[in-house]
Amino acid sequence: MMNESNKVVSLAEKSAGKLDFSTRKKMPLPPAAAVLRDKARNLLLEQTKQLFAKVDDSLFSMAERAHGQEEQDGLFQALRLLRVERRKIAERFADNLDQAFEVKSPEHELEQGFASENLSLVHNDELEQLVAADTMVANAKRAYAEPLSELSLRFDTIYPVKIHEKNNPLGPDAICDAFVDAVRPLDIHIRARLTLLKKFEQVVMLQLQDFYELCNRLLVDHGVLPTLREPRREAGQQPARRPSGPAAAGAAAGTGRTQAAASGQDINVGAAGSGSFAPGLLPATAGLAPMPAGDLLAHLGELQNSAEHQGAAEIQLLNVNELLQQRLVQANQAASLAKVDSDIIKLIEMLFSFILEDRSLAMPLKSQLGRLQLPLLKVAIADKSFFSKGGHPARKLLNELADAATGWQVGDSYESDPLYREISLVVDRVLDEFDQDVNIFSQLLESFRAFIVRERKRAEMLERRVVDEADGRAKTQAARARVAAVMDALMAERDLPAVVQDWLHKVWNNVLFLTCVKDGTDSEDWNRDVRTARDLVWSVQAPMPDSRQQLLGLLPALQERLREGVEAVSLSPFEARNLFAGLKEVYRERFALAQRLAAERERLAKEQAERDLREAAAPAETPVAVEQEEVPVEAALPQMEELEQVVAQAEVVTAEPEQDGLASLPEDDPHWQMTFRLAQGSWFELKRSEEEQFRCRLAAVIRDIDQFIFVNRNGAKVAEFARLELAHALRAAQLMPLDDGMLFERALQSVIGSVRQKRDGQK
Known part of the structure; x- marks a missing residue:
């Protein structure tokens, strides 16, 4: 955030008169909760009035120092809009506070899902707002842990549902969400929105000590757990061992700092450094200079070294702020985090939260990947462009590990599985060897890829055999269906000689099947063999004697193709001789028939000529109708184009008993x-x-x-x-x-999706 200490004339007195919310419709609440709701709402609204005055000053100062015309116009527009909308914002804030008291049971609480949208993380406004809101909530929870715990316990006694820190009607989550939702409809510049949230943190969220004390006292006055603090007071009255020397001075200074922060007083650090503060991780507003990135990396490195000894199956999402707090207390140091470092810690936690919940990965390997949280956090702290560099070696290594782990199955002795051992080895080396040199990620990525290539070659050989077998079976079934379609088109509704039927069933059915399997139905060999079958059927059905000459020209080539077919299917010589002999007899009969028909036609023609002469010489007579014998007409033989369509439309019927029903x-x-x-x-x-x-x-x-x-x-x-x-x-x-896309990118998209859902009002 920018320095917003420059002061201009306050506009608080120009705002509208005091807002009265006493007439709002009250929800059916326990009496004590209803009284507390009205009191808390009015107190928080009074603090919000101060907020608008300070935001007004800060935006005016920021606009004067803006780097470009567009940014300056955006800030001035936000300033004007906030002046106009402050009453409506206050009303929405009050409504949201009231609604927070309508606590629902856990089974009715909506879970915030993930929406995979292709958005950029680094320049995403919603993500910055989410991080700002989550940071102020976390700081408030740490600062007011004791009164918040008491308040939750008291609420729990008067509500019929379980009250915890998340659904506490006056907890930091509820107050922050109420304000964020109240300002969400505003269409203002992102810098103005972040400034508004920052001022809300300073004016409201970090001034809640007295507020919570008052809330607890009000509930006590209504008889809600009035003796809750007595055991703590008795414990506090017993003599305690007090530290001596510098530790005692630090503790006293820390007590004074806590009291000053609770009363809203400013803390002047001056040259005292961190010695004026109690050991631990302090909020950025405590007045302590942020920890340099080098010191933060050193602390994270120590945490990384200690984390590597934990059992892999027990790895869970790390609370880095809590770990830093413990480490600083042990080292008797006080420190705060820079805003950008605090944001990065939050982002990495959100990303690894997604990774550890991803159902695409088996638990043992997911746990191994979870161990990379601290190393990747160190990478992001050292390289602020980490989130925008799609080709960063650390991101590529994580994606490669996750991609290899996607199809991995947990076995009885998974620890001895080659992939599990290799991923464990990679993670161990990262934890052991990574300090700040990212080249270790490139080296490990190269060696892991070589391992995966070797593993996949073995799998591909078996997979190829499986696919080839299935493909061969499919080709067989398809070939049978297509050959059957051709045969049905040629033989249906035709009275063919028995020997021709034998040729088609015993020889040409197999010839077409082999050609279809080997070369497919688009090949020249398939067309030639289909034409041969058609020519064979035509040769025994062609009208005689008109087709005699055409048949004489076809038979030599047809006989040669039939001979090649006999050799292709390895038909026995004895059976082949019988088939050729039988076909030869059919053709002898066909030509004899053609000769008889030709002679008969010639005789009939002579008789007709003589009759015509007599009729020309004799007087005209009434013609006598002569009945002619009807000759049965068989279905026309399909052309090659029709046979091609028949083949294309052939349905492949597979024997799949599982599909029954x-x-x-x-x-x-x-x-x-x-x-x-x-x-x-x-x-x-x-x-x-x-x-x-x-x-x-x-x-x-x-x-x-x-x-x-x-x-x-x-x-x-x-x-x-x-x-x-x-x-x-x-x-x-x-x-x-x-979902087997790149894991890191899916995690980023999930974070953006949760931001979008929060923006759309889902809680």
Whole structure:
């Protein structure tokens, strides 16, 4: 935050008259809570009046020192808007305070989820506001821990639900949220908004000691736990061992500082340094100069060295501020954090909170990654551009570790698993060797990638065999369906000679199948073999004697293609001779028929000519109708283009007993649609039963038969689904997609999403 000590004329007296909220509709509360609500609201509103005057002064001073016209215009506009809207802000603040007293049971409290939005962290205004709000709440909780604890206990006795620090109607969370929500509708410059929050912290949040004492006294006056402090007072009256020498002076000075802060007095540090303060981590407003980044890194390094000895399975999110507090007390030092360092600590905690809750990672490996919280915090403290550098080696290493861990399954002896051992080794080396030189991350990233390449090569060999087997099975099923479609189109509704039927069933069915599997239906060999089958059917059905010459020209080439087909399917010579002999007999009969028909046609033509001559010489007579014998007409032989369409439309029917009884889904069903969008390589969690759950990856989609093949991390097949099966598995949450994007980027997006939700009023 900028220095806002410059003072201008206060505008407090220009604001509207005293706001009266006594007529507001009161919620049905316990009597003591209702009295306290009205009293607390009025006290906090009085402090808020002072806030607007100080913000007015600060914004005017900041606008005069603005670096650009746009920024200056934004600050002046914010100043004018705050003057106009201060009454409405106060009203919203009061409403929010009242609503905080309507405490809901834990099961009705909304959990704040994550929304993955592609936003930038470094320049995100909402994130800065969130960090500012969380920082002021944390500082207030530390400063007023004892009266807050008493207040929560007293509230707990008069409310029917459990009261704790988060849902305390007058806790720092409730007061801060009430104000943040009150100013949220304002469309003002980010510097003005942050200044407003900073002034709220100084004027209200850091002046709550007397406020909480008054709240506790009011509840005592109403008979709520009046003896709560007596045991503490008795304990305080017993003689205590007092420190001597410098420690005693530091303790006395710390007591004086605490009393001064509670009464709202300014503390003049001067040249006294940290010796005038009690040991520990102090809020930035205590008057102590912020700890240099080098000292903070040294303290974090000591914490890192001590943290590495903890059990990996027990690692949880670290409260860095609490650890720093303990370390400073042990070292008898007092220090405060720079605003940017405090923000970074909060951001890293939020990021690792997401990482430790990510269901895409198994718990043992998630715990290992959680051990990197302190090293990555040191990286972020030393390099303030850490959050904006997508290619930072520390971020890349974390992403690589998480990517490798996505499909890992917890086994009975997971400690001996090669991947678990390798990730543990990488984390151990980071904790042992990283001080401030980030090159260690690049070295570890290179060696870990080499390990993953070796691991994946072994898995890829097995996976390739699985996919090839499934692909071969699919091609077989598709080929049978397409060959059957061709045969049905050529033979249906046709009375073919028995030998021709034998040729098609025993020889050409197999020829087409082999060609389809080997070369596919778009190849020249497939077209040639389909044409051969069609020519064979045509040769025994062509009208005679009109097709005699065309048949004579076709037979030599047809006989050669039939001979090649016999060799391709390795038909026995005996059976081949019989098939050729039978076909030769059919053609002999066809040509004999053609000769008889030609002779008969010639005879009929002569008779017709003679009849025409007689009719020309004789007188005209009434013509006599002659009935002609009807010849049955068979279905026309399909052309090659029609056969191509038949093949393209052939339905591949797979024998999938698991699909029996599954209801078909409409085209617009979201889970049915999802099956068309699944990317090869995506990870899933498959739940066959409560006891049998494992992770698998989509290795291949066999398009010919709509089959989805899933393998485990080692490349072994664990499941296969037809499309309808898969849609039902997704709908029943039997198969759930895992988010396998880059972990660090997903964590950043989650933080931004939580900020957006907070901005939209979700609590």
